[in-house]
Amino acid sequence: MKQLRLDIDGMTCGHCVERVHDAIAAIDGVHECDVQLDNGAAIVTFDDSVEMGELIQAVSTAGYRMKGFSPMSLQRSPEDEAST
């Protein structure tokens, strides 16, 4: 299982967050997805069957642009990550 933080451009409201969330969560193998509006980050927890490309594709199909991603260690919860 892996956890990634995606930095996403262009989300301006709750609806946008919802769409990104739904698009990512719909991928087979994604276990958790937490999208935050204020910092444009999506924390995604997924297993090895999911390819990077799928996540990026989901974001762009939702209509947004991914401008970066970084790995996260699974011990921390998304809430902890957000406060750093």
Place this chain on the structure above:
Amino acid sequence: MQSVDGVDEASVNLLAESATASVRDRDAAAMLIERVRAAGYDAESVAAGRDLLDRLSSDRDHRESLRRHRQALVQAIGLALPVIGLEYLIPYLWGTGAAQAPGRLMQVVLLVMLAISPAGAPILIGGLRALLHRAGNMELLITTGVVAAFVSGVYGTIAHDPAFIHFHAAAMILAIVCIGRYLEARARGRATAAIAALARRAPKEALVRRGDAWEKIPADRVEKGDSVRVPIHMAIPVDGEVIDGSADVDERLLTGEPMPVTKHAGDLVSAGTLVIDGSIDIRATEVGKLAALGRVASLVEQAQHSRTQMQRMADKLAAVLTPVIVLIAIATFLGWIVFGSVAHAAHGARAAIAVLVVACPCALGLATPTATMVATSIAALRGILVRDAATLETMGRIDTVVWDKTGTLTAGDPHVSAMSTAGGFDENALLRFAATAEKYASHPLGKAIVREAQRRDIVLTDPTSFSSHPGLGVSATIDGKEVLVGSERFLLEQGVEPTDKGDGPANGSRVEVAVDRRRVGTIDAADSVRPSAASAIGRLRRMGIASRLLTGDSPTAADGVASLVGIDADCVDAAVDPAGKRDRVAALRQASNAVAMIGDGINDAAALAAADVGVAFATGADVAVESAGISLVGSTPQLVADAVEISRVAVRVIRENLFWAFFYNLLMIPLAATGHVPPGWAAAAMMLSSLTVVLNALRIPRIWRQREAGRLQVGIE
């Protein structure tokens, strides 16, 4: 129209017999129509763009209109000629005095027939309406003249005093006006054909849901009920209702309002408007083809409605003139009697009629619209879409052109052309790291690197982490190593030591690659310069226009392209970010007559808006196209020079027209008042000025074609 509450701006196009107004809401629109009807005109609301397409795509409509005008013309001439002929024959056939009665009666009958025929009736009824609503217009002036001539003639017939009879003038006026209307209909038909041609040339795309996926299809294949997604920076391809998401939409095209409007589920959106921020899904309510083409059509129609500065003054003048002329005519009549004697009443009547006829300001109303219509239509045939008359005017004045580099002067499709390595890396290793880092980047350079790696069958994994820094480069973690790919500046900012590497490629860009803070190589990507760029810039220079290069790319790449296209090295501004581009353009405006900016991407939108005229390649981002005064369908630099040339020709013709329309008539008024111009000649003079103006405008295509032929012959291309 502008006095109606809720109406922001209104303009009237005499030629197209239509008016455009931007209104706050539907209530304002209804009130507007009511007011227009109250003023004596009939009005029907035609929503911008949509219904227009129905009218446009049926050529039939215009052929019908042309046929009607031609029929009216034939009738008018057919009835007027005998009246005029009789005027000269009567003395021979019937002598003078009371004996003339039969001949005069024939003239009266013919005139009445003319007045009630489809040729004369619209004019006279229009004039009557204007009178009833106390509004001055061209038809009122003509009607007054015709009626005055008629009444005077009837009096003269009854009183057996031929000096009062000017039936031929009345007939001539009506006939001549019919000729003018026929010519106007022809000009309009030509313009319409051009719009239709352009509309067919500019397809747009739409993201449509097909099953679980979204597919890009041409906008005119979207069907009613389809789900269409419109992401950020895209133009809404069809009319629809928002079903998901929310976005800030720029509706300038429809409302003229620069402030974006936020749309949520349930709101309606229109084709051609722009998503500035956010993203929405819509359900198409209007068939794709209609909406997409309607948008282009409405753009060009707007162009034809728009007013230049000079034209606005002329419009005001024409409105004020009508009552003034009537007063002058009355004064003329009285003047002859007062300063002459009652015996001079006939002369007074004759002079007054002449004044009414010769002062008709219809030429003034035609001066700009005809030229604009013709110019925008031949431009459109070329693929040059001019937004409005004011843009045409400004484009004719420019003396400096600022070019964006990537995608404008170059084709925007780079490929890796060279590499250099260091630090124990070979080319393939360098590529592996660089391409992996660029795998999820959207910059054309990054894509070029990835393509080259794929071409060499280099296996790419995913970076562990990745971050893009717009305008600078990308950083990624690959196999535990920190990799940087980007400009020299980017690397320096990230703390990598500088080197004294040689210059970058002549017509491309260079990226530096660093692994764990050590430089391991460079990758050059070449972007081909567009073939017509150099000749376009040379042509502009010969027209007295200087070219400059403005780009976010490196100085080396910029200088390279500049030398290939003929731009002086000191006219190059490189490594400028979007905000900087806007500032540079603003600064240039201070220093020159007028500045045009040519660009194609999102980076250029601000700069395009800052220039006096923004010229966008229509294949680029919609944002750029919407903020530009001129859009070029087909990304050819040569079109820029064409656009300037057409504008210059148009401006020259507009100036000539306004001059003739104004001074010509003005000069004739005192001549008419003092009796030097018989009413018949007055009618001829009035129409001569209208005819001159329209024919002068119709010269534009020929003038331009001659210029082109001249250039080709001399071999300058």
